[in-house]
Amino acid sequence: MTAVVPEDPTTEMSGWPQRLRDLVFSGKLTWVTLGAVIVAEFVIFSIAAPRFLSTTNLLNTGRATAVLMIVATGATFGLISGALDISGASVMALSGTIGTQIVIAGYPASLAILAAIASGFGAGLVNGFVVVKLRVNPLVATLGMLGIALGLAFIVDGGSGIAGNLRQTTDGAYGVMKNDLVGIPLPLVFAVLFAAAGWVLLAKTRFGLYAYAVGGNASAGRSVALPVDRLRMMYLVFSGACAATGGWVLSSTLGGSGAASVPGTLILTVVTAVILGGVGLMGGTGTMGGTILGVIVLGVLENGMTLAGWPTFYQYVVEGLLLLLAVGLEAVRTGGYR
């Protein structure tokens, strides 16, 4: 066992090899690549669709992408901590439907918003319990929640899938996200602040550091006395709460919503954005910066392809291919699935 120890990687290197190594390990290479992809998208779509570069369209893209950003923030924490949470789109539907029905029933908007987001806490708690206490694979646990939350959403709106009487939800404070702030869509403003807060939380706080720790080596976490189970549960609760917040933002933008207002493939977009952004499937790696760029790549892609006249079903194919590409690249980097 003596010969395997390589020469000291920390003192031998200098100059550009060291800088290249730093670049790879800091995740900044992902950022550079994604930045280039976004530039390429802008070039291609501005040629394919002249309207693409208009201010109105860019702001619309921002509005449409805001929800994706919010849900992806939660999914980033979940996946870094080692749990791929695929219940997000269903939790969004549940959250928006609960909020809408509470407003329709005549209660104040503040209560509706609170209840909507609380539903995400609840879903996250159940996910966390199933993963941590029953030791179920997170993908399977959240697949169960994907069904449960969507089913509950239909139960809450009476099986119609639509909001019902929209007047209260549209006019009141619940629908605040339909408005602009100094010309910028409110959902976009909210999502930017949300992502910034997520960035700070992930990069600067204990909560963020421990996501990397339990995702990187849970058994080491136990050895050094981290409350690993409680932490893993918290990241799933956080993910659920983010999804529910995204659900309310979408519902508010629509002026009320039912169970059918969240496209089922949204979770494909969320997962693709997060993995494209460099969050490893095995947990322990990734950054909010990467997720933000991944979200922009997909938001611009959807908008650009729509403007260029590509039907939605082509977009699904492209997104699916992108997901496979991102996972494939990760597999090459880490030595693949074992």
Add this chain to the structure above:
Amino acid sequence: MNEHASPNGNGSSRAPLLQLRGICRSFGHVRAVHEVDVDLQRNEILGIVGDNGAGKSTLMKIIAGTVSPDSGRILMNGEPVEITTAQDSRRLGIEMIYQDLALFDNLDVAANVFIGREPTRGLPSLLGFLERRRMHREAAALLERLNIMIGSTRLPVGVLSGGQRQMVAIARAVAFEENNHILLMDEPSAALGATESATVTELIRDIRGDGLSIMIISHRIPEVLDLADRVMVMKRGEHVATLDARSTSVEECVNLIVAGAPAATGQA
């Protein structure tokens, strides 16, 4: 190589720092640890040797709180203590360096040293802001004090060599010395080459300061005899004998490890 006075003749009649009494732990039908008594004196290095599966790691994990005993008592300074979690043992000043090192390859050196005890400011607890600059400064100072050569505390531990990883694990275990009484090391040089292993031995010798007592598991008998004050031999979960490291020989140790024998007079 024993400039330290015999830890047994401590002058005062104070109780040993750590005492285990009648510790048992089974996994199914396997008696991993059976009726083990051990004493660890202040400022002592106690070696633990034995074949694979003798129960050495399990015994250590019981002290560290990551494995719970089926029966038995643990006393510190003569007082019974309750160790049911890793938090408990850390609070009592017990640090363990695991055989697998328990490092986070994806985190940098400073984060690995401070994990679970990061300095923060602003909000309390989990939402506290990490004082990263302070972590790097203090981690670098710690590495320098321990003569550990690692280019930067910003390197992820995953890129370090085996010896450097071992050093980081040791640095983490001794980082918080005000509260650091007992260091448990499970085969610290098992995965290392000769040179690196010598460096680690040197480091262990260095950190044996006031108030630091060490239990060390190793397969390298000569190394243990060189480093330790006393050597405890385990076989099939039982404490076979405890030998004075100065007066025993490699042959005697190996014989006991292989053949086993009823515990000699006097207890560890």
